[in-house]
Amino acid sequence: MIKWLRDVGWRYAVVLVVCAFALFPVVFVVSAAINPLGTLGSTGLIPEGASLKNFVDLLTGDHPFTKWFLNSVIIALISAFAGLLISVAAAYAFSRMRFRGRRVGLLSILLIQMFPQFLAIVAIFIVFTEVTELYPAFGFNKPWGLLVLYLGGALGVNTYLMKGYLDTVPKEIDESATMDGASHVQTFFRIILPLVGPVLAVTAMLSFIGTINEFLIANVFLRDTEAKTLAVGMYGMLTDKRDANFGMFAAATLLTAIPTVSLFLWLQKYIVSGLTAGAVKG
Amino acid sequence: MTTEVTGAGSASSPHPGPSGQAPDQRSRGGRRGDAEQVRRTRELSTGFIVSRIAVLGIVAALLIYALPPLIQTEAWTALVVVGVVTALVAYLYLTPRHIPAKYLVPGTIFLIAFAIVPIVLTFVTAFTNFGDGHRGTKEEAIRAIETSSVTQVPGSPEYYLTIAERDGEMVFLLVDPATKAVQAGTAAGLTPVDGAEVSLTGKVLTAAGYTVIPTAQAAERDAEIAAFSVPTPGGAVKATGLSRAFEGKADKSYDAACDCVTSPSGGRWVADEVEGYFVDAEGKHLDQGWKVDVGFANFTKALTDPTISGHFLNVLIWNFVFALSAVATTFALGMIVALALHSPRVRGTKFYRILLILPYAMPGFAMLLIWRDMFNTDFGLISKLFGVHDWLGTPTTARLGLIVINLWMGFPYMFLVITGALQAVPRELTDAARIDGASAWAGFRRVTLPLVLVALTPLLISSFGFNFNNFNNIKLVTNGGPYAIDNSTVGATDLLISYTYRVAGFDSGVADFGFAAAISVFIFAIVATVSTVAFWRSRAQEEVYS
Numbered sequence: 037m038i039k040w041l042r043d044v045g046w047r048y049a050v051v052l053v054v055c056a057f058a059l060f061p062v063v064f065v066v067s068a069a070i071n072p073l074g075t076l077g078s079t080g081l082i083p084e085g086a087s088l089k090n091f092v093d094l095l096t097g098d099h100p101f102t103k104w105f106l107n108s109v110i111i112a113l114i115s116a117f118a119g120l121l122i123s124v125a126a127a128y129a130f131s132r133m134r135f136r137g138r139r140v141g142l143l144s145i146l147l148i149q150m151f152p153q154f155l156a157i158v159a160i161f162i163v164f165t166e167v168t169e170l171y172p173a174f175g176f177n178k179p180w181g182l183l184v185l186y187l188g189g190a191l192g193v194n195t196y197l198m199k200g201y202l203d204t205v206p207k208e209i210d211e212s213a214t215m216d217g218a219s220h221v222q223t224f225f226r227i228i229l230p231l232v233g234p235v236l237a238v239t240a241m242l243s244f245i246g247t248i249n250e251f252l253i254a255n256v257f258l259r260d261t262e263a264k265t266l267a268v269g270m271y272g273m274l275t276d277k278r279d280a281n282f283g284m285f286a287a288a289t290l291l292t293a294i295p296t297v298s299l300f301l302w303l304q305k306y307i308v309s310g311l312t313a314g315a316v317k318g
Numbered sequence: 319m320t321t322e323v324t325g326a327g328s329a330s331s332p333h334p335g336p337s338g339q340a341p342d343q344r345s346r347g348g349r350r351g352d353a354e355q356v357r358r359t360r361e362l363s364t365g366f367i368v369s370r371i372a373v374l375g376i377v378a379a380l381l382i383y384a385l386p387p388l389i390q391t392e393a394w395t396a397l398v399v400v401g402v403v404t405a406l407v408a409y410l411y412l413t414p415r416h417i418p419a420k421y422l423v424p425g426t427i428f429l430i431a432f433a434i435v436p437i438v439l440t441f442v443t444a445f446t447n448f449g450d451g452h453r454g455t456k457e458e459a460i461r462a463i464e465t466s467s468v469t470q471v472p473g474s475p476e477y478y479l480t481i482a483e484r485d486g487e488m489v490f491l492l493v494d495p496a497t498k499a500v501q502a503g504t505a506a507g508l509t510p511v512d513g514a515e516v517s518l519t520g521k522v523l524t525a526a527g528y529t530v531i532p533t534a535q536a537a538e539r540d541a542e543i544a545a546f547s548v549p550t551p552g553g554a555v556k557a558t559g560l561s562r563a564f565e566g567k568a569d570k571s572y573d574a575a576c577d578c579v580t581s582p583s584g585g586r587w588v589a590d591e592v593e594g595y596f597v598d599a600e601g602k603h604l605d606q607g608w609k610v611d612v613g614f615a616n617f618t619k620a621l622t623d624p625t626i627s628g629h630f631l632n633v634l635i636w637n638f639v640f641a642l643s644a645v646a647t648t649f650a651l652g653m654i655v656a657l658a659l660h661s662p663r664v665r666g667t668k669f670y671r672i673l674l675i676l677p678y679a680m681p682g683f684a685m686l687l688i689w690r691d692m693f694n695t696d697f698g699l700i701s702k703l704f705g706v707h708d709w710l711g712t713p714t715t716a717r718l719g720l721i722v723i724n725l726w727m728g729f730p731y732m733f734l735v736i737t738g739a740l741q742a743v744p745r746e747l748t749d750a751a752r753i754d755g756a757s758a759w760a761g762f763r764r765v766t767l768p769l770v771l772v773a774l775t776p777l778l779i780s781s782f783g784f785n786f787n788n789f790n791n792i793k794l795v796t797n798g799g800p801y802a803i804d805n806s807t808v809g810a811t812d813l814l815i816s817y818t819y820r821v822a823g824f825d826s827g828v829a830d831f832g833f834a835a836a837i838s839v840f841i842f843a844i845v846a847t848v849s850t851v852a853f854w855r856s857r858a859q860e861e862v863y864s
Contacts (some may be wrong), residue, residue, distance in 0.1 A: 044661065044662075047664050054654070055674060058677050062676055062680065064692060065680075066699060129419055133418040139323060150845050151842045155789070156441065158443060163436065168389040171387060185432050187432065188428045189433060194445035195425070244680075245542060248681060249682040267683045267684075274687055285684070289680070289685070293680050297679045300678075304668075304671070
């Protein structure tokens with residue numbers, strides 16, 4: 037028994053304590069969301085009653101929550117998908133080809149992504165004021181403008197992650213494909229992409245989550261209520277009436293969590309291998 | 319690695335050049351040669367032709383979309399850039415050569431347009447006084463001064479006013495009370511309008527090409543209407559209310575001979591090219607200035623201006639403390655849980671893993687606001703559980719609170735990453751350590767930890783960089799506070815970035831974009847230096863770039 041405690045028991049103890057730490061804010065959100073009073077002051081860890089009032093208020097109230105939800109999911113999905121394609125193509129070149137400027141290219145990507153896009157928000161604002169004049173479809177209050185802006189960050193950490201993963205895929209595989217007459221395009225789409233599935237899934241998920249959570253640039257970009265994303269819209273919701281809207285805000289948080297949490301659960305078996313295989317190899 | 323630097327920047331150019339593919343290929347030269355041959359013979363396959371037609375189609379569509387607005391606004395530089403880039407891209411995807419570039423160019427274009435250009439613009443802005451009062455060119459400032467000085471003088475012509483829109487731009491439809499002639503006034507000037515339908519009271523009912531805005535809707539835009547002016551020779555047309563307008567005389571006018579602004583009442587403001595203002599004899603300046611280069615003034619201001627530099631050091635220290643403890647705490651907790659679950663004897667690891675990564679999957683911005691409210695003094699959960707205390711209103715607890723919140727948000731990522739790294743540590747190594755008589759702790763300390771650290775250094779460094787600028791955490795939870803009573807510009811939990819955001823006046827007050835850009839450059843320099851040194855010291859460098 038003592039040996040069991042020393043070898044295995046402590047593991048359960050640690051995990052349970054950390055799980056409690058991880059879960060109590062989530063429990064608090066759930067409790068607030070089903071709390072019929074819907075105020076901060078009346079919310080505890082254990083709800084005093086249960087109703088869907090907050091959800092109903094949220095979906096039927098003044099805030100166009102469903103519109104925000106759609107905006108967020110569409111922007112995040114497209115930018116995750118397009119960013120992934122761009123990024124994995126670059127990682128393929130960096131991992132499989134040798135060309136002049138390869139090292140410098142890798143280093144510059146690393147250096148540039150240390151300069152967070154937010155630091156350049158003033159410059160971005162200036163650029164997009166011009167863009168709005170010339171091409172309104174890619175300007176302020178339009179999802180496309182935000183989308184191309186997010187794609188500016190596509191070459192970054194993700195490229196590294198995927199390059200590292202690609203390095204672990206034996207070169208002989210694609211070389212034999214080349215010998216069999218496959219062009220580089222065929223090798224890329226038919227051989228490489230299927231092989232790196234896990235890392236693609238994980239990178240897409242990380243980028244999806246990052247985009248859903250992005251607040252600052254979206255806040256500058258999207259001023260029309262209808263054009264807002266969840267982060268911008270919900271922030272406004274809580275600054276309006278902090279105490280009274282709390283239940284609705286918690287309900288909105290839970291609904292926002294649905295896409296990301298389901299992605300997590302769906303990709304769960306890939307996450308660990310995808311996230312670290314590249315890092316470990318370096 | 320210094321020898322390789324000679325090829326600087328060619329990775330981001332669309333043309334690594336044919337010779338660029340040579341150096342590292344020799345070892346595999348034979349196979350590449352075969353591949354080259356194979357591809358040559360494939361050139362006229364269906365796929366080849368279809369893909370080339372697709373390339374041309376996309377290029378044509380892009381040009382048709384992008385060029386007309388540039389021609390219309392006579393933006394010739396932009397036109398040349400777009401043209402050259404499109405031509406290069408078209409060439410790149412039509413030729414079978416430059417294969418690496420084909421894969422790198424899409425990302426590189428976005429990187430240049432939306433990351434590098436903003437960075438360069440930020441550096442350029444840091445050397446100017448760009449901000450409120452210094453937004454445009456000198457000509458724009460002069461025009462603004464002249465039109466804003468327009469006043470109604472006896473005998474000024476008056477008009478009936480109708481607010482309308484054309485292509486989304488506001489237009490004044492002006493009706494001459496005597497002749498009933500209708501003119502359209504835009505920011506460019508006056509143009510006659512034919513065939514407009516005018517009511518008895520002088521309101522325009524319909525006018526071809528213009529959308530009349532109903533009075534109720536116009537009333538909501540009264541600020542915009544009051545600021546709108548239609549330039550005319552010697553003055554401007556401005557609105558008085560929603561249905562009248564007058565053509566006034568400019569009180570101030572620019573005189574190119576003395577490079578100054580004068581008014582008939584004897585005022586005289588001389589252009590000061592250093593400050594970017596028109597200044598009178600007593601040193602007072604007009605509100606509207608223009609953008610000028612100020613050299614290093616913004617940088618020296620951050621270091622020497624007593625109201626700013628006095629706090630700079632404190633903020634910097636807390637910034638480092640926050641970033642380092644954020645990395646250390648998340649790494650430590652992630653490591654502890656990962657180790658606890660890293661045993662075949664623990665059941666249900668999958669289930670625990672799902673619970674543990676839940677904080678990471680929850681929407682971060684919303685959870686930060688939830689945490690803020692959990693720390694609320696009167697209603698918050700923390701006060702209910704641990705006793706009422708002004709948690710975020712006391713510097714020490716506010717700082718601890720932020721680190722705890724960051725730990726909650728950040729440890730699941732570290733947990734996942736470390737789990738993967740632990741799985742990659744060969745079992746023979748830890749087994750060998752145990753057989754040699756090392757305790758579990760010594761085995762971890764001397765074998766497992768170093769291996770995991772080497773593997774994760776790049777991620778730890780990028781985590782440091784991220785937390786150094788963790789604007790969301792600070793902004794959404796404490797907004798930099800608590801503030802000392804005598805100082806409302808800097809709070810106890812401000813990071814450089816949130817401090818900058820406030821000093822630069824993004825929240826409210828006067829925006830000083832030039833100064834904000836200078837601080838951005840500072841932050842960039844700090845993060846880049848720390849990261850470079852860290853990379854240098856770790857052997858991860860060899861690992862990553864090999």
